[in-house]
Amino acid sequence: MRVRIFYGWWIVGACFLIAFYVSSVIFYGFTVFFEPLVREFGWSYTKISFASSLRGLEMGILAPLIGSLVDRLGSRRLLLAGTITVGIGLILLSYTRSLPMFYGAMVFIAFGAGGCTSVVTMTAVARWFRKDIGKALGIMSAGFGASGLMLPLIVWLVDACGWREALIVLGLGMWVIGIPLALIVRDSPQQYGYLPDGASPDGPGIRDDSQTMASSVTIWEVLKDRSLLCLNLAEAVRFMVLASVVIHIMPYLSNVGIPRSTAGVIAAAIPLTSIIGRFAFGWLGDVFDKRYVTSLAFCLMAIGVFALILVHTKPGLALFLLTFPAGFGGISVLRGTILREYYDAGSFGTMMGVMMGFAAAGGIIGPTLTGWAFDTFGNYQLVWIVFSLLLFLAIGLILKIRSYAPRVGQ
Secondary structure (H helix, E strand, C coil), X not given: CCCCCCHHHHHHHHHHHHHHHHHHHHCCCHHHHHHHHHHHHCCCHHHHHHHHHHHHHHHHHHHHHHHHHHHHHCHXXXXXXXXXXXXXXXXXXXXXXXXXXXXHHHHHHHHHHCCCCHHHHHHHHHCCCCCCHHHHHHHHHHHHHHHHHHHHHHHHHHXXXXXXXXXXXXXXXXXXXXXXXXXXXXXXXXXXXXXXXXXXXXXCCCCCHHHCCCCCCCHHHHHHCHHHHHHHHHHHXXXXXXXXXXXXXXXXXXXXXXXXXXHXXXXXXXXXXXXXXXXXHHHHHHHCCHHHHHHHHHHHHHHHXXXXXXXXXXXXXXXXXXXXXXXXXXXXXXXXXXXXXXXXXXXXXXHHHHHHHHHHHHHHHHHHHHHHHHHHHCCCHHHHHHHHHXXXXXXXXXXXXCCCCCCCCC
């Protein structure tokens, strides 16, 4: 007898692969281009870091708009537009001859990334799942973690062909991989005769979301909700630290005497080991109180950042890789499961867009502040201590979220 796979899992797979490629190239992979840009143009760490912050600024401005658009237009159209635009942006980036050109290309990439990163992919998955939302988002977001597999390849590509040629290859790859995968995505299970999780319409306890898909929640309503404001502020802290570590990890490791080849492996291990946290915390979030599970993830992330001070030693490196990736990976899943608990599927994109706007604010501050700290003090140690303390403070914000709040519109 042939077993029929619920179509929602095909969407999870497609979004996994899109997240894998986009994240490896424009987020985790950016650190690979850091030193080649310094060698060719002589720019300071602050100037190059600001490019990532500028990308974060654009994504922050766009995120609430993207969230609203995905609720209205669906994930499929935005994924198509996003993958095409990112490909063009990467090719434009390869023609950089000056700092304004560099910043301009990064802004263009930001416009495309807004259409094919977390806001859109998580919304696509959230509409097809409710009971298994933690597991589904855990699998999908593991694509961001698995992107670490691409980092050694990107390092080799840059060293073998040059950073300009590498960007052209990566831009073309975005089209070859992203466009067919975007066509797999479907916007709503109800349009195809399904219910979330593949449930039977006659099953016990099944509530059809078809009437709530068109529900609308304004950005102002989100900002007035204390629980969601706490969640969004905590997410801003998380992304400020994450963006800083991911962008500066290779120059930092070089600064403490670790060879570039070894640093590339460590940089690749960060997203890869985060897969453990994405799966584990996704499952835990379906079983236990999400506030306490999220607090544990923040605690691990804080310990991991502090361990960066000792990363030149084997125990310090092991502690960093065991805690920091699992922590931020788990939070990336849990933020979506908490939103799904508060809101119906029709508002999920708007809510995620607002959250990404807060995250982008942290992403603007973090990498530039970290680059400034290095240019000013000649090391990164002080900023790692400050980030660790901020992550512990974020736990207090998470614990202020009320448990099992009713969804807006219910």
